[in-house]
Amino acid sequence: MSDPTPAETDAAAAEPADDGDASADDPDAPAVPEIELPSEAFDAVLDALADREPGKPVRFEGFSVARGTEGTDEDLPAGGADEYVLADGDRPTGMTEGDLHEALAERAAAVTDWYVFERVVGEFGPRRAFLRWIEDADGETVATRYAALAEGIERAWGELRVTARVTDRGERRYDVRHVDDAGVLVDDLDVYDDPLDARGLVTFDEKGRYRPLKTALSLAGGWVFPDLSPRDLYETVETIYPATVANWHREREGDLDVTHWRETMERQSGIYGVVKTWDRGEGYEHVNWVAEACCDDSQCLKRREWQYDDETDLDVDGGDGVFPCREPCSVVVSAARKWTRLESEQPRTYEFDLTPSEKEQVEAIIDAVADGRTDEIREADAKEGANRYRTRFLRAKLFDEDGNLGGVPTEPDEE
Amino acid sequence: MQSLVIVAHGSHLNPESSAPTYDHADTIRATGAFDEVRTGFWKEEPHFREVLRTVEGDEVYVVPLFISEGYFTEQVIPRELRLAGWDVSEWDSDGLSADQATLVAEDIDREVHYCGPVGTHRAMTDVIVRRAESVTNDADVGEGFGLAVVGHGTERNENSAKAIEYHADRIAERDRFDEVKALYMDEDPEVDDLPEHFESDDVVLVPLFIADGYHTQEDIPEDVGLCEDHTEGYDVPETVDGTRIWYAGAVGTEPLMADVVLERAADAGADLGTALDDVRETTRVATGD
Numbered sequence: 001m002s003d004p005t006p007a008e009t010d011a012a013a014a015e016p017a018d019d020g021d022a023s024a025d026d027p028d029a030p031a032v033p034e035i036e037l038p039s040e041a042f043d044a045v046l047d048a049l050a051d052r053e054p055g056k057p058v059r060f061e062g063f064s065v066a067r068g069t070e071g072t073d074e075d076l077p078a079g080g081a082d083e084y085v086l087a088d089g090d091r092p093t094g095m096t097e098g099d100l101h102e103a104l105a106e107r108a109a110a111v112t113d114w115y116v117f118e119r120v121v122g123e124f125g126p127r128r129a130f131l132r133w134i135e136d137a138d139g140e141t142v143a144t145r146y147a148a149l150a151e152g153i154e155r156a157w158g159e160l161r162v163t164a165r166v167t168d169r170g171e172r173r174y175d176v177r178h179v180d181d182a183g184v185l186v187d188d189l190d191v192y193d194d195p196l197d198a199r200g201l202v203t204f205d206e207k208g209r210y211r212p213l214k215t216a217l218s219l220a221g222g223w224v225f226p227d228l229s230p231r232d233l234y235e236t237v238e239t240i241y242p243a244t245v246a247n248w249h250r251e252r253e254g255d256l257d258v259t260h261w262r263e264t265m266e267r268q269s270g271i272y273g274v275v276k277t278w279d280r281g282e283g284y285e286h287v288n289w290v291a292e293a294c295c296d297d298s299q300c301l302k303r304r305e306w307q308y309d310d311e312t313d314l315d316v317d318g319g320d321g322v323f324p325c326r327e328p329c330s331v332v333v334s335a336a337r338k339w340t341r342l343e344s345e346q347p348r349t350y351e352f353d354l355t356p357s358e359k360e361q362v363e364a365i366i367d368a369v370a371d372g373r374t375d376e377i378r379e380a381d382a383k384e385g386a387n388r389y390r391t392r393f394l395r396a397k398l399f400d401e402d403g404n405l406g407g408v409p410t411e412p413d414e415e
Numbered sequence: 416m417q418s419l420v421i422v423a424h425g426s427h428l429n430p431e432s433s434a435p436t437y438d439h440a441d442t443i444r445a446t447g448a449f450d451e452v453r454t455g456f457w458k459e460e461p462h463f464r465e466v467l468r469t470v471e472g473d474e475v476y477v478v479p480l481f482i483s484e485g486y487f488t489e490q491v492i493p494r495e496l497r498l499a500g501w502d503v504s505e506w507d508s509d510g511l512s513a514d515q516a517t518l519v520a521e522d523i524d525r526e527v528h529y530c531g532p533v534g535t536h537r538a539m540t541d542v543i544v545r546r547a548e549s550v551t552n553d554a555d556v557g558e559g560f561g562l563a564v565v566g567h568g569t570e571r572n573e574n575s576a577k578a579i580e581y582h583a584d585r586i587a588e589r590d591r592f593d594e595v596k597a598l599y600m601d602e603d604p605e606v607d608d609l610p611e612h613f614e615s616d617d618v619v620l621v622p623l624f625i626a627d628g629y630h631t632q633e634d635i636p637e638d639v640g641l642c643e644d645h646t647e648g649y650d651v652p653e654t655v656d657g658t659r660i661w662y663a664g665a666v667g668t669e670p671l672m673a674d675v676v677l678e679r680a681a682d683a684g685a686d687l688g689t690a691l692d693d694v695r696e697t698t699r700v701a702t703g704d
Binding site: 126127196203204215238242243246247250267269326330331334 | 426427428437441458459462465469471490491494522
């Protein structure tokens with residue numbers, strides 16, 4: 001068996017084989033791994049046939065199998081009542097259960113592919129769509145996918161890297177880890193197998209700080225789920241990034257329910273009811289600022305699909321995330337409550353003197369905090385405006401004993 | 416397919432807030448009574464707004480992990496879950512008797528059974544007693560002990576005090592503890608003066624809160640005088656004005672809470688098999704030998 005290169009895989013994909021067994025004739029086709037038909041897959045086929053009327057086929061890629069009809073219906077394949085009929089574009093033939101097993105074993109890739117998605121993954125829309133997307137099951141042939149799975153198919157989901165593989169029994173197994181840990185040996189990472197263990201991995205960032213937003217770009221690494229089943233992969237991803245698969249699925253189906261800013265704020269009550277007063281019918285610049293502050297790709301992995309209202313798009317880019325954000329989240333609503341209070345204040349003119357470098361330093365400090373860079377600034381790097389010594393110097397020079405910048409009180413009557 | 420969805424407040428600031436929700440979900444998951452057990456939050460993810468779309472089952476039971484009927488159970492949760500036609504009269508409750516309402520959740524266009532909060536269920540009384548057993552490490556605690564059940568009071572929600580009184584009265588009727596009192600944080604009788612309300616030398620203080628956080632870890636310990644400042648910590652028991660106070664922390668962290676969640680779902684029609692017995696057994700306090 002030759003090792004297919006990605007180029008060979010792509011070439012084969014461009015000319016999909018009809019019968020799933022073309023690789024034997026085509027030297028450029030991907031090398032489909034040898035698959036042994038597991039008894040549970042064969043039994044599932046027999047069960048599926050037993051649940052169907054004679055002549056009603058179970059369809060696999062490139063062929064179908066049905067129970068014999070004893071020739072009672074000339075439009076349907078014949079075969080005795082205790083026989084099976086396999087149709088692969090050629091003339092259907094009657095066969096015993098033993099014959100059927102032999103025939104399915106020869107087509108084990110297609111049969112195990114059916115078994116994985118129909119019996120293991122199941123019908124639930126988001127789970128099924130996600131696991132099919134992982135290996136492009138709606139676009140690629142079984143042969144192409146199995147060849148690619150034998151090599152390992154990699155997918156990104158937020159800060160996760162998912163690697164899908166196929167076993168020699170046609171089962172899918174998945175490795176999930178932080179994208180920064182790609183290429184690290186499993187033995188060098190903390191190994192988990194229960195999807196619910198992921199809850200403990202998402203609670204704190206690498207510095208031990210609580211993560212209130214699961215889709216913030218602060219997922220710590222150092223761990224791996226090296227051998228997940230399809231269902232457990234879905235559960236693990238949904239634990240790390242809750243509801244992202246469900247919303248991505250709805251979007252793919254064309255029925256993502258987006259709730260825009262106005263509608264979301266109108267719905268708020270209790271201590272958050274005040275936020276609706278921030279929208280004064282004077283434009284939506286404040287919401288641009290919110291989105292720039294909270295929803296930028298540097299802050300959240302979701303792609304913002306909500307706008308000011310259904311007629312007014314925000315001017316800020318929604319980002320490039322794989323999964324959508326369908327309404328302002330609770331972190332945004334909470335922050336907006338604070339901004340509603342703060343933004344109700346009127347500007348005042350304060351007078352104090354800064355050197356040009358001091359003005360630029362204030363800007364550098366704001367930038368460093370806003371971009372989360374303060375930890376990166378080296379202790380003795382006095383060229384950095386947000387350097388701690390530089391900032392302490394500025395405070396020593398410009399603050400009075402009450403902490404007022406330039407000695408100017410915040411409230412005029414405090415003088 | 417039968418699904419349980421536990422909905423709770425959660426927090427943007429306190430990682431402990433969701434811990435009891437996850438713990439009880441795990442306990443229930445282990446019983447196998449539900450095909451799936453999901454959790455949803457007001458301040459964490461998945462949010463109330465999106466949790467139902469992660470649910471696969473066709474028999475869906477939503478149990479609020481909240482102490483009392485009020486703003487969250489009557490307004491916020493039904494609104495955010497998009498329960499069509501919800502009106503608080505669906506529960507026909509006197510503030511303690513909400514059981515369940517079956518409504519279509521518009522988000523998934525399926526019926527869900529929306530249950531009353533765990534805190535007002537009669538089984539919650541047992542959890543308070545169990546909490547007292549846990550903190551004293553004595554499965555027979557009672558004789559020689561007083562029990563203080565502590566809650567917010569009516570300032571924020573009139574039903575809050577009803578739930579406290581309800582359970583305190585039920586425990587008192589059992590004649591297990593020498594004294595049982597309902598105390599409050601923001602009204603009389605106040606928890607600040609706890610030793611004045613009890614004659615017993617030993618008093619177990621059980622706060623009727625779902626999760627440990629600001630109220631149970633900072634407010635109450637300081638108000639009661641277990642410590643000057645919560646950062647100093649305190650012993651269990653801690654002696655204040657001659658009374659040994661066994662501070663239990665939030666009742667919602669007691670493993671038996673999983674039983675109340677199950678009871679709510681059972682009252683709404685869930686088929687639980689032996690799960691109730693299983694949970695009562697697995698969460699039991701070891702009897703001292």
